[in-house]
Amino acid sequence: MASPREDQLAQGVWPALRRRGVSRREFLKFCSVMAGALALPHTYADRIVQALEAATRPAVVWLEFQDCAGNTESALRASHPSITDMILDLLSWNYHETIMAPAGTAAEKSLQDTIAQQKGQYLAIVEGSIPLADGGVYCTIGGRTAIDIAQETCGNALATIAVGTCAAFGGIPAAAGGITGAVSIGQAVPGLKLINLSACPMNGANLAATIVHYLTFKELPATDNLGRPLFAHGDRIHDNCPRRAHYDAGQFVQEWGDQGHQLGWCLYKMGCKGPATNYNCPRVQWNDGTNWPIGVGHGCVGCAQPQFWDAMTPFYRQLPTVPGFGVEVTAQDVGIGVAAAVGALTVGHAVVAGVRNARTARATNQATAASGNATIAVPTNETQTTEGQS
Amino acid sequence: MKIAIDPVTRIEGHLRIEVEVQDGIVSNAWSSGTMFRGIEMILRDRDPRDAWVFAQRICGVCTTVHALASVRAVENALGIVIPDNARLIRNLIAGALNVQDHIVHFYHLHALDWVDITLALKADPVATSTLAQSISNYPKSSATYFKGVQDKLTAFVNTGQLGIFANGYWGHPAYVLPPEANLMAVAHYLEALDFQRDFIRIHAILGGKNPHPQSYLVGGMATAINPNDMSTLNADRLSLIAQLIQRGQDFVDQVYLPDVLAIASFYKDWGAIGQGLGNYMAYGDYGTDTQELADTYYLPNGLLTNRDLTSVADVSQDQVAEFIAHSWYTYQEGDNAGLHPYKGETNPKYTGPTPPFDFLNTDSKYSWLKSPRYNGQAVEVGPLARMLIAYVRGKDYVKTEVDGVLKALNVGPAALFSTLGRVAARAIEAKLMSRKLSEWLTALESNMARGDYVIHDNTLWDPSTWKGEAQGWGHHEAPRG
Numbered sequence: 001m002a003s004p005r006e007d008q009l010a011q012g013v014w015p016a017l018r019r020r021g022v023s024r025r026e027f028l029k030f031c032s033v034m035a036g037a038l039a040l041p042h043t044y045a046d047r048i049v050q051a052l053e054a055a056t057r058p059a060v061v062w063l064e065f066q067d068c069a070g071n072t073e074s075a076l077r078a079s080h081p082s083i084t085d086m087i088l089d090l091l092s093w094n095y096h097e098t099i100m101a102p103a104g105t106a107a108e109k110s111l112q113d114t115i116a117q118q119k120g121q122y123l124a125i126v127e128g129s130i131p132l133a134d135g136g137v138y139c140t141i142g143g144r145t146a147i148d149i150a151q152e153t154c155g156n157a158l159a160t161i162a163v164g165t166c167a168a169f170g171g172i173p174a175a176a177g178g179i180t181g182a183v184s185i186g187q188a189v190p191g192l193k194l195i196n197l198s199a200c201p202m203n204g205a206n207l208a209a210t211i212v213h214y215l216t217f218k219e220l221p222a223t224d225n226l227g228r229p230l231f232a233h234g235d236r237i238h239d240n241c242p243r244r245a246h247y248d249a250g251q252f253v254q255e256w257g258d259q260g261h262q263l264g265w266c267l268y269k270m271g272c273k274g275p276a277t278n279y280n281c282p283r284v285q286w287n288d289g290t291n292w293p294i295g296v297g298h299g300c301v302g303c304a305q306p307q308f309w310d311a312m313t314p315f316y317r318q319l320p321t322v323p324g325f326g327v328e329v330t331a332q333d334v335g336i337g338v339a340a341a342v343g344a345l346t347v348g349h350a351v352v353a354g355v356r357n358a359r360t361a362r363a364t365n366q367a368t369a370a371s372g373n374a375t376i377a378v379p380t381n382e383t384q385t386t387e388g389q390s
Numbered sequence: 391m392k393i394a395i396d397p398v399t400r401i402e403g404h405l406r407i408e409v410e411v412q413d414g415i416v417s418n419a420w421s422s423g424t425m426f427r428g429i430e431m432i433l434r435d436r437d438p439r440d441a442w443v444f445a446q447r448i449c450g451v452c453t454t455v456h457a458l459a460s461v462r463a464v465e466n467a468l469g470i471v472i473p474d475n476a477r478l479i480r481n482l483i484a485g486a487l488n489v490q491d492h493i494v495h496f497y498h499l500h501a502l503d504w505v506d507i508t509l510a511l512k513a514d515p516v517a518t519s520t521l522a523q524s525i526s527n528y529p530k531s532s533a534t535y536f537k538g539v540q541d542k543l544t545a546f547v548n549t550g551q552l553g554i555f556a557n558g559y560w561g562h563p564a565y566v567l568p569p570e571a572n573l574m575a576v577a578h579y580l581e582a583l584d585f586q587r588d589f590i591r592i593h594a595i596l597g598g599k600n601p602h603p604q605s606y607l608v609g610g611m612a613t614a615i616n617p618n619d620m621s622t623l624n625a626d627r628l629s630l631i632a633q634l635i636q637r638g639q640d641f642v643d644q645v646y647l648p649d650v651l652a653i654a655s656f657y658k659d660w661g662a663i664g665q666g667l668g669n670y671m672a673y674g675d676y677g678t679d680t681q682e683l684a685d686t687y688y689l690p691n692g693l694l695t696n697r698d699l700t701s702v703a704d705v706s707q708d709q710v711a712e713f714i715a716h717s718w719y720t721y722q723e724g725d726n727a728g729l730h731p732y733k734g735e736t737n738p739k740y741t742g743p744t745p746p747f748d749f750l751n752t753d754s755k756y757s758w759l760k761s762p763r764y765n766g767q768a769v770e771v772g773p774l775a776r777m778l779i780a781y782v783r784g785k786d787y788v789k790t791e792v793d794g795v796l797k798a799l800n801v802g803p804a805a806l807f808s809t810l811g812r813v814a815a816r817a818i819e820a821k822l823m824s825r826k827l828s829e830w831l832t833a834l835e836s837n838m839a840r841g842d843y844v845i846h847d848n849t850l851w852d853p854s855t856w857k858g859e860a861q862g863w864g865h866h867e868a869p870r871g
Contacts (some may be wrong), residue, residue, distance in 0.1 A: 057551055066427050069402040070450020070601040077587050078599065092551040097399045098451070101558030104395035110557045122810045131426075137740040137759075139425040141404060142396045143747045172447050177432040179738065200603055201450060242621070256607055256846035261614045263622025286599035290591045293598035296616035297622065298605045301443060309444070314437040 010374050022089075028165060031212075057089075058215075059114050059122035062096035063153060065146040066182055067128025070201035071164040072098045077287055078204035090215060091123070097141075107349045108142050115156050119373065123214070124157035125207075126150065129166040129173045130188040133181025150189050159193040159220055165303060168196035168228070175309035186227065195220045196227040200303035205284050206232040224278070232284075237274035240282040243267065253297075258297055261297055270282060271316035272299030281306040392749055396424065400499040402451035408752060420752040424758035426718075430736040437853070438464045446602055451494075453601040454487055454593070459866040462682075473844040476610035477680050478834040479596050479637035482631070483603060484675070484866065485743075485823045485830065486592040487807025489638050490775070493589075493646055495574075497582035497848045497863035500813070504653050506565040507555060508645065511544055521570045521861040525652050528644035530581070539577040566656050575653065578645050580669040587727025589638050594829075595627050610846030617838055628838075631831055639824045642817070648819040651798050654810055661805030663705035667768050668807065670694040670775035671705060673865040688826060692779035694766065697807055702782045705764070706862050713761040716754070718742060728763060732861055738825045774815040778806065791818045816869075 017018045018024075027347050028045070035045040064072070076099075095111045102110060128146075131138035136145030146274055164170040173182035186194050210229055210299035213221045221229040238244065245253070245265040254260060254269060268275070277300055280325045285292045294300055400861060404425035410418040433444050446457035458480060465472065472480075483685035503601060515537035522531040546552075559565075567575070587839045596613050597603025607828030616622040629784045653661075674684055675693030684691055684704075692702040714721060720737045721727050729735060741755050750756040761768070769775075780788035795814050805811060850856065 037585045057549070059551075064404075065421035066425060067449035068447050069451060070447070073450050073453065073601045077590065078552075078585070089546075091553075093553040094556060096554055097397050098402065099498060100399050100554040102556070103397065106557045106559070107397055108400050113556075134740060136745060137425075137742065138738075138746050139404065143394070143422065143745060143749075148746065162581045172429065172432065172444065173427040177429065177434055178428050180426060182427070200447070225767045233483040241754060255848050256610065256612055256851070257614070257844055257848070262622060262843060264614070264618040265621055285594075287594035288587070288593045290594035291598055292594075293604040295621065296596065296598035296612065298598060298607075302603065309432070313440055315440045315443060316437070 009278070011017055013073060019218065055261060058158075059092045059094050059118045060125060060292050061094055061111055061114050061122060061153060061157075062125040062127065063149065064097050065126070065150070065167070065178065066171075067166060068352075069098050069126045069127070071097070071167075071207075074201040074204040075163070075207055076204070078208045086139035090211065094122075103199075104142075106314070107339055108283060109154065119156050122213075124154045124160045126167045126185040127162060127163050128153065128172050129182035130185060131173065131180035131182050132181065132188065138180040147188055150169045150185060154189050154192050157192075159195070159214070160189075161207070161210060161220075162194060162196045162198075162203050162227075163204075163310065164380040165198045165200045165306075168198040169226075169306040171200065172309055173308075193220070194227055195223060195229060195353050197232070198228055198304045198306075199281075200308075201285060203232070203281070203286060206280070228278070228304075232280045233304060235280065235283075237277045237279055237281055237294070238297040240280075240293060241266075241274055242282060243294060256297075264297075267294060267297070267299040269318050270299050271318055273302030273305075273308075273312045273319065275310075275319055276312070277302045277305055348389075394749060400502065401482075402449055406750070407757075412446050417427070420750070420756055421759075422750055424757075426738060426758040428736065428738065430734070438467070438839045439853075442606050442608075449578040450601045452487070452491060454483055454597070454603050455607050455866050455868040457603070458484060459864045461608055462607045462864025462866065464864070465862070466864055467860040468608070468850050470847055471611045471680050472611050472681050473847060475615060475834060475842065475845050477677075478830045478837070479605075479611045479613050479675055479845070481830045482827060482834070483593060483596055485827045486590065486634075486638075489642065489796065489820045489827070490590045490821040490868045491643065493582055494586050494814040495816060496646065496650065496813070496869060497579045501575060501579060501653075502555075502558065504565070504657060505567060505572050505579070506560050507543070507558075507576050508560040509565065509569045509571035509574065510540065510548070510568070510576045511569075513540060513569035514571070516541060518570040518573045521652070522574050526644050526648040528648075530577075536573055536577060537855065540573055552866060554797055559672050567653065571652060571656065575649060578649055581645065582641075585637070585641050587745075588642070588749065589634055589641070590629055592634050595631055595725060596623070606680060607641070607660065607846055608850055610844075611706060611850065613844055613845055615838060615843040619634055628831065628835060632828075635831060638827065642821050642824045647817050647821060650813060653796065654799055656804075656811065658799065658801060661799075661801050661808045661810040664809030664812070665807050667770050668695070668697045669764075669767055669769040669772050671769040672706075672762055672776045672780050673705060673867055674779075679739075688783065689776050689780055690783045692783060694775075694778055695784060699778070699782050699803065702779060707865065708791075709765040711763055711766070714755075714762060715761070717760050718755050719760065729865070770871070771867060772812070772815075773819045773869070774806065774812045775871070776867070777810075777815040777818055779836060787822060788818070789822060794824045819869075837839070839864045 032045040033387045062072070094114045095107070097107070100110065115240060130150055132147060136147045139146040141149060165171040166173060166182075170182050170184050171186070173180055186192065186196065195210060197210060206229070209222055210233065221231055224233055225230055226233070237245070243264060243266045246264070247268055251260060251265040252269040253265050253267050256270070266272070274294060274295065281292045281300070282294070285295070299315070301315050302308040305312065348369050391411045392408060393411060394408045396404060398405040398407055401544055404423060405423050406422040408420045408422070409416050429444060430446060432443055436444065442457040442460040445460035448456040476789050515533045518536040521532040522528070522536070528673045547800070550760065593600035597605045614622040616745045617624050671693050672689065672691050674687035674689055676688035677683055677686040678688070679686055691705045693705050694702055708730065711730050712734055715726050718738060718740045719735070720739050721729060721735055742750055777788055777792060792806070795818060796805070799805070806814070
């Protein structure tokens with residue numbers, strides 16, 4: 001005979017949402033938005049509806065290590081209206097220092113209960129890097145080191161979601177000058193079933209989408225070779241940037257506040273790292289689709305990329321480029337050049353990104369050659385670039 | 391007997407409190423920051439124009455504040471005066487954070503210390519409606535509305551999966567609110583969750599995103615302005631900001647302030663608890679000119695000592711020093727020295743117990759946090775300090791609000807030096823800042839109407855224009871202090 005608890009779990013997510021006063025219409029809209037966020041065909045919305053109607057509320061524990069709680073805040077800003085309520089009801093959010101009611105031993109009980117009672121069934125979300133130097137003394141919680149807690153909690157989880165570039169790739173504590181031996185959760189606890197939602201912070205909409213994907217398809221979304229979900233990191237910012245036409249036309253902001261800046265021209269010369277960054281910023285945007293950094297007039301800092309604090313700085317230095325005779329070639333060369341620079345730190349990424357960009361460049365060249373449009377008119381002085389300003 | 395509380399939850403950061411208890415009374419206490427990243431060390435030898443991006447990551451809850459202080463420090467070193475539009479945009483970002491953060495602090499962090507959500511299940515929705523309508527004209531106040539919230543809460547509790555509310559201190563006698571006040575507060579906890587997400591879109595409009603807006607520049611802002619372009623700050627985006635500001639003012643006036651007064655009226659004993667150090671300091675901020683002259687600050691600087699409200703001293707940054715006698719660092723000239731941040735050192739050296747441990751060595755070094763002092767004294771900063779100093783400085787707009795709250799609660803000024811005083815100060819400041827947002831937006835609009843779209847001073851952007859060595863300081867206070 002099923003226990004009352006199992007009965008409750010079997011009731012599914014949709015009944016739980018309905019109890020919370022969510023209308024059927026809002027629920028269907030949510031599923032449709034999620035299908036969009038996951039870059040799935042519209043017909044998948046129906047599958048999400050079916051899955052959420054049947055799904056149970058899996059437990060989640062959210063661990064914070066060397067963090068700033070920026071990803072916690074980003075989760076609270078999940079971009080679709082009422083998504084926070086949705087997440088609170090889609091999952092059983094059992095442990096999260098920044099927002100949970102209990103403290104001290106009572107808080108730790110919530111974590112330990114989840115590990116003990118739902119071993120192998122809960123999701124672990126990790127925010128912040130994990131310091132391994134000097135016995136882990138640079139981050140302790142309840143007298144235990146971050147690595148100790150991570151090994152127990154993530155090691156017993158069904159899957160681990162790294163939120164933010166610190167948890168995904170080491171982030172700012174792992175930048176040059178740091179002495180704490182900070183590493184990502186993937187490096188700290190090898191062998192986990194893991195997905196990396198990088199960016200500083202990650203966009204809360206992508207966390208919501210990842211969770212819904214998991215609930216719908218019973219598996220984590222497909223990832224790139226850095227463990228990042230393809231729906232969020234499959235495309236370069238540069239390729240989806242609304243200012244891309246200005247790049248192609250050689251229309252660049254030259255000084256902050258100049259005429260080009262006031263007309264929304266390309267920020268490449270102001271150091272924008274969009275050509276070297278894979279993220280869905282331009283498509284999903286931030287804070288309920290309100291805006292994004294390039295949209296406000298500041299360059300991308302490449303925060304979704306590994307080691308961006310070192311590989312993408314100085315932030316205002318123009319990305320290296322090879323002057324070419326066609327802007328498309330130049331754009332692709334930019335990608336290759338930067339991939340190679342980052343490759344000093346992440347070899348695997350450099351190879352794959354380079355191959356992909358080279359392939360795209362070839363395809364583009366063939367396409368432009370076939371259309372007999374190989375010489376795209378661009379002001380020469382705009383495409384000839386020199387080393388950055390600093 | 392010693393007790394350790396770790397983690398201290400519903401804060402940003404990793405905080406541990408160890409307390410010594412004798413006969414049920416706390417006789418001594420130590421606070422420890424248990425995490426170190428070393429951002430000071432990571433910042434060395436970087437391009438100073440990049441520093442704000444790094445510094446901002448110190449905190450993702452009070453996001454922007456370390457960015458602003460950092461960018462001001464570089465501008466101070468270089469002698470840059472930012473354009474008026476940049477000043478106004480920075481004020482709008484900082485002020486919006488202030489309003490949003492105080493509301494999040496009250497409802498999502500602090501309220502669970504005052505509000506027993508399980509008691510809300512026992513409330514009478516009709517009586518709750520009567521209570522709500524007696525303190526506010528907020529439209530969502532019908533018995534049907536509160537019944538709906540209560541039904542949702544009941545269903546949630548009945549699932550047995552309490553999530554972040556599991557293992558709370560429900561039923562503790564220190565919770566004294568009647569069921570109806572608990573239900574009203576739970577309803578507003580949920581309302582505020584939606585509110586904070588919506589309101590902070592002001593940051594996305596002006597800063598590209600929140601958390602961690604990305605539009606600061608040494609020398610101004612990158613927030614492009616042009617009323618005749620779709621990709622810049624134009625009339626459409628300005629009107630969205632105006633709408634959000636209005637929503638903020640409504641929420642503060644109709645929900646936050648009335649709730650604070652209603653809840654405080656049941657916890658007046660907390661007007662005598664949590665007196666703290668008795669020294670209060672504020673750097674001041676929000677000048678009316680781009681020179682950032684202290685005598686133009688909307689919230690003035692000052693130092694009050696020993697709860698003396700009859701005199702206030704000016705504050706100077708050169709009196710600030712950081713101590714490490716009880717922190718896991720060393721100083722070249724000895725660990726008892728105090729160093730001004732210009733001469734600051736960050737040499738981490740852990741000497742605490744080997745983890746896992748039960749207690750720290752509180753007799754020696756026990757924290758990753760340094761101890762900042764003003765003129766050798768520990769001082770309290772934050773909303774209470776800011777409101778007290780503005781009060782003593784004779785700022786009528788602060789005095790009116792503070793006196794109004796004291797009168798509403800029927801308590802004297804001494805009650806300000808307390809936990810209750812801090813809660814009230816946050817709400818008062820949120821109200822004041824929500825009004826200033828409108829003024830700053832109007833000023834920005836009138837600059838634009840005159841054709842002033844200047845957002846950045848480019849003259850010293852290129853590092854080759856900088857002369858030799860320079861040092862500078864910048865200041866900005868996080869909403870919570």
